Amino acid sequence: MYSLFGWKVAALLVGANVIASLCSNPLAHSTYDVNYSELKQGLSSSASIYFPEYEPFGAAVIRWSNLSTPTINVVVVPGTDSDVFVVVNFANKHHIPFLATSGMHGSINTLGRMDHGIEIRLNQLDGVDISTDGKTARIGGGIQSKSLIDKLWTARKQTVTGTCECVGYLGPGLGDGHGWLQGHYGLVSDQFISFDIVLANGSFVTVDENSDLFWGLKGAGHNFGIITSVKAKIYDLTHPNYAIDTMVFSGDYVKQIYQLANELWVVNGTMPDGLNNWSYWYYDPTIDSEKPVIAMYIIEEGVNVVNATHTKPFLDLGPLIHQSKNGTYLDLGQWTGISLQDGPCQETGNANPRFPIYMKQYNPDAQAQVYELFRNATTSDSSPFSDALFMFEGYSQNGVKAQGNDVSAFAYRSENILAAPLLTYVPTGPAVEQAAYKLGSKMRTILDQGANEGNLKAYVNYAYGDETATSWYGSQPWRQDRLRTLKQKYDPMGKFSFYGPID
Ligand SMILES: Cc1cc2nc3c(=O)[nH]c(=O)nc-3n(C[C@H](O)[C@H](O)[C@H](O)COP(=O)(O)OP(=O)(O)OC[C@H]3O[C@@H](n4cnc5c(N)ncnc54)[C@H](O)[C@@H]3O)c2cc1C
Incomplete structure (x- = not known):
């Protein structure tokens, strides 16, 4: 957690650093020349903001692969779903790029195209709430694979997750997601029933099978928004x-x-x-x-x-x-x-x-x-x-x-x-x-x-x-057309284009 005092000092220091770099990189201005107290006031008490001068920042931006990494100037750790809504709207208002993270194992080098901006670190959104009929669970958008497996296991349940214990659940799932249980139930993304998602325009909506976006979120999902939680199918533990x-x-x-x-x-x-x-x-x-x-x-x-x-x-x-x-x-x-x-x-x-x-x-x-x-x-x-x-x-x-x-x-x-x-x-x-x-x-x-x-x-x-996008998402023209149409409708400015972008 950041202290208000620490945060104020950090903001001043950052401001000083930025003045020196404005001439060389005018874009950097848009990251810092804003009043972060405005953001802080809108966030819940369990949210945090990290600036580079303070230690939590280093640990919060370190990635599994050190090739073509995104440049992050500020990390925001939402404490609630609405915090994600607040930070996306703040970033939009000030024209600051942003990137959601959960397990930090994303390594596609398109991430390096982010040359400044806010990391929205979702780790605190890690809840698992099993429905009363035991057939579905509401799963937090920042949960790690191992944490989800363990929480379901305690309830004698399971679902398809990535196999590696330290990857996120939604990082893999939005791009399809392979796991040990797919022979029974399909991919990680095949389990999704609905998404609570903050879209590029800052709206906070629920997307289910009645939306055209539902199809795109399952396989090309990094392109369209930040999922704060997902409702997914879960199963009885039949073969432990x-x-x-x-x-x-x-x-x-x-x-x-x-x-x-x-x-x-x-x-x-x-x-x-x-x-x-x-x-x-x-x-x-x-x-x-x-x-x-x-x-x-x-x-x-x-x-x-x-x-x-x-x-x-x-x-x-x-x-x-x-x-x-x-x-x-x-x-x-x-x-x-x-x-x-x-x-x-x-x-x-x-x-x-x-x-x-x-x-x-x-x-x-x-x-x-x-x-x-x-x-x-x-x-x-x-x-x-x-x-x-x-x-x-x-x-x-x-x-x-x-x-x-x-x-x-x-x-x-x-x-x-x-x-x-x-x-x-x-x-x-x-x-x-x-x-x-x-x-x-x-x-x-x-x-x-x-x-x-x-x-x-x-x-x-x-x-x-x-x-190319045809290699990631299939070469059939109808697939590319459908994805481009969705991208144009839901993210015309390409705010979610740092991870396997649709052309
Ligand atoms: C050691 C290792 C093992 C792996 N094992 C598997 C495996 O078993 N199965 C498999 O399918 N893949 C596996 N992968 C690949 C994995 O799917 C990708 O590396 C994935 O990007 C990891 O997601 P993350 O959350 O850990 O990483 P992050 O870097 O945190 O996230 C990757 C991207 O996902 C997006 N994202 C994450 N969370 C959200 C959210 N809530 N809302 C919107 N966007 C979000 C962001 O665009 C982010 O850039 C593995 C990778 C590694 C390195």
Whole structure:
């Protein structure tokens, strides 16, 4: 919480700083040459305002990826839904750009287009209110995935969330949102029933299926407003127990592994509702000093041992390491290295670009070609990318496909695999940035050519940022037209255009 005294001092200091910079950056004037006491007076007592001179500011703007980050001059932490309404109207009145944040894991480089403005940090809006019939919940717009999972779990309930414990719930959900339970229920966004949202014009409205905006908010939702809360479907906890088999292979088996995955789950079969498969490539010299390994995770719900029909074909290939575990849904984050304690949940200062692509199936030849590039990049002595990770996510798609292709702005329900290299590096300057871009783009192009499906299909929530709106939201003209019409109607000035903007 800020003290009124501290806030006044901060405002004066900021004013002094700004006078010096007005000539060089006239836009900066619009951020500071305003009376923040006017904003403060309109906010609830549980709201906070942070200026750069005071410590909470630094912690409030730090992001998971340090590449092309937004420039923030002031952070406002709303305490209530109406505070969001107040701050958007204040920003509009003074022509100040603003950006909502929840989990701070957004990394698309279009965020860097924000060259000044207010961060509206939604973390205090983290309530979960379960309806009396137990079928829906009102969920705060700033809640983290893990917090939502835990609150529902206590009530013996669950819903589809992102898998990583530290990402926001709505950050992923507005761009569709993949999670362990999607095989049953569809995407995170398929659970949404209504949104309480502050729109670009400052109005505070509820959007449900009767509004044209409802379709766009589910898949391209970062473009239209700030969601203070969402009403979403929730479900009884029917299969709390889970089992996982982790097999770590030599990279020599790259073709056979993905051929098998195709045969078992994609080309000759489908991934059952309660099964998910991920694989990671990474260099771990303690296992193989010469090349990156391939770790396969086969995760099954409602069992204590993963069914041998899924594991035996892989075990027959002879993994270097094989481990079986069982526990509950709550263990999945730790088993797959994405719990609150794991690396991906820490802010390291690294740049973390990804180059995502959706694919219908694996192309084993393309996988092998990309593996070679990845091997060179992670093992050569002078490479800055030795900590890179290549992710292949094979979620169950049944619940996603059951919804029908056109129900939302998410265009890629017919795809089965989400792949992305994560080229984590220490951001030492443009040379390494360009090297990462070149390598990531090259690897993605090989997979894209191997998939041979035409327009690149990229998950907006993993996107690098150089992709086009047709790659994020689908190339069919009707999709682009519908999104452009919504954008023109609800955000004609492009106030919500820092994250995967619709053209
Ligand atoms: C380690 C890691 C694991 C991931 N795991 C998954 C996963 O399992 N499934 C998946 O689908 N994706 C996953 N992602 C991708 C994830 O969807 C995006 O990174 C997403 O942007 C993260 O949202 P956030 O709230 O954490 O980040 P933020 O940077 O806080 O938010 C991202 C953007 O969302 C918008 N936003 C957030 N909250 C609101 C709101 N209430 N109203 C309006 N706009 C809002 C803003 O435009 C903001 O710029 C993962 C990413 C990482 C880094």
